[in-house]
Amino acid sequence: xxxxxxxxVDELESARQRVHAxxxxxxxxxxxxxxxxxxxxxxxxxxxxxxxxxxxxxxxxGLVEARKLPARAPVPYWRDPVGWAIWKMMAPDGGKKIRTxxxxxxxxxxxxxxxxxxxxxxxxxxVELVAAGHGLALDQVRLPSPFDARVRYNLYxxxxxxxxxxxxxxxxxxxxxEVFTELGDGASTP
Numbered sequence: 001x002x003x004x005x006x007x008x009v010d011e012l013e014s015a016r017q018r019v020h021a022x023x024x025x026x027x028x029x030x031x032x033x034x035x036x037x038x039x040x041x042x043x044x045x046x047x048x049x050x051x052x053x054x055x056x057x058x059x060x061x062g063l064v065e066a067r068k069l070p071a072r073a074p075v076p077y078w079r080d081p082v083g084w085a086i087w088k089m090m091a092p093d094g095g096k097k098i099r100t101x102x103x104x105x106x107x108x109x110x111x112x113x114x115x116x117x118x119x120x121x122x123x124x125x126x127v128e129l130v131a132a133g134h135g136l137a138l139d140q141v142r143l144p145s146p147f148d149a150r151v152r153y154n155l156y157x158x159x160x161x162x163x164x165x166x167x168x169x170x171x172x173x174x175x176x177x178e179v180f181t182e183l184g185d186g187a188s189t190p
Contacts, residue, residue, distance in 0.1 A: 001131055001134045002077075002134055002135075004076065004077050004156075005130055005131065005133055005134060005159075008130050008159050008160060008162075008163060009127055009130055009131065011163035011164070011166075011167070012123055012126060012127050012130070012162070012163045012166070013127070014163070014167070015123065015163055015166040015167055015170060016119075016120065016123050018167075018170045018174070019045060019116050019119050019120070019170065020116075022041055022045075022112070022116070022170075022173055022174070022177065023112065023113070023116050025041075025177055027112070028180070029041065029176075029177040029180045029181065030042045030111075030112035030177070031109075031110075031112070032176060032177065032179070032180040033176070034175065034176045034179040034180070038176065039106065039172065039173075039176070040110065040173075040176055041112060041173035041174075041176045041177050042106075042110035042111060042112035042115050043106035043107075043108075043110050044106075044169045044170065044172050044173035044176070045110070045112065045115040045116055045119050045169075045173065046106035046107065046110040046115040046118075047100065047104055047105070047106045047169055048119060048165070048166050048169055048170075049115060049118045049119055049122055050103070050104045050106065051104055051165065052119075052122040052123070052125075052126060052162075053122065054103070054104065054146045054147075055146050055158065055162065056122070056125060056126070056129070058143055058144075058146050058158065059126070059129045059155070059158065059159070060129065061143065062138070062141045062143050062155035062158065063129060063132055063133060063136065063155070065141045065143075065155075066133065066136035066137055066138055066140070066141045066155060067136060069136070069137045069140055069141070070137070071135060071136075071137075072135055072136055072137040072138075072140075077138055077139045077156040078139050078154075078156070079139070079153070079154065079156060079157040079160060080139070080142070080153050080154045080157060082151060082152065082153040082157075083153035083154055083156070083157020083158070083160075083161065084157070086153065086157070086161060087157065087160060087161055087164060090161060090164045090165055090168055091164075091168070092164060092167035092168045092170075092171050093171070101147055104147075126162060130159055133155070133156075133159065138154065138155040138156040138159065139154045139155070139156040139157075140154070141154060141155040142154050142155075143155060143158065
């Protein structure tokens with residue numbers, strides 16, 4: 001597999017390990033809301049699941065289109081300008097705060113164990129799709145954003161945005177449980 005695709009898979013696997021680490025925390029930490037209106041760790045994972053479910057058909061469609069193109073020359077993939085700009089905004093260390101679309105809002109009550117199990121299954125599917133892109137002209141297939149049909153970017157950009165988005169929300173989940181831990185086992189949900 002191409003080194004750029006291997007890097008994406010590595011980032012997806014790293015996200016999977018972060019979810020596993022959260023799963024080892026006390027059950028109360030998963031549903032702790034660090035401040036009013038903030039998501040719990042379980043809600044962060046459920047948001048990632050909703051996002052994955054929304055993009056999976058798009059990734060599969062993009063691969064179908066990529067298979068119709070001539071084989072890719074052995075040159076680096078590139079993100080188109082729109083994909084690059086979104087990738088920059090999606091920085092895991094905070095970046096620009098972006099309000100999610102209503103369809104991706106997690107329900108108020110989420111069970112972490114259920115959300116983590118779904119995450120595991122969806123992540124495996126995404127990894128398979130990235131691997132299926134080997135040798136294809138992923139940067140030549142432009143697709144509409146699943147979040148705003150007026151915005152289009154290439155399939156390679158979508159592949160790179162997926163783990164970046166995951167790591168952004170996993171950092172958010174980790175901050176929520178960090179606040180819980182700082183308050184001690186007697187923390188109460190605000």
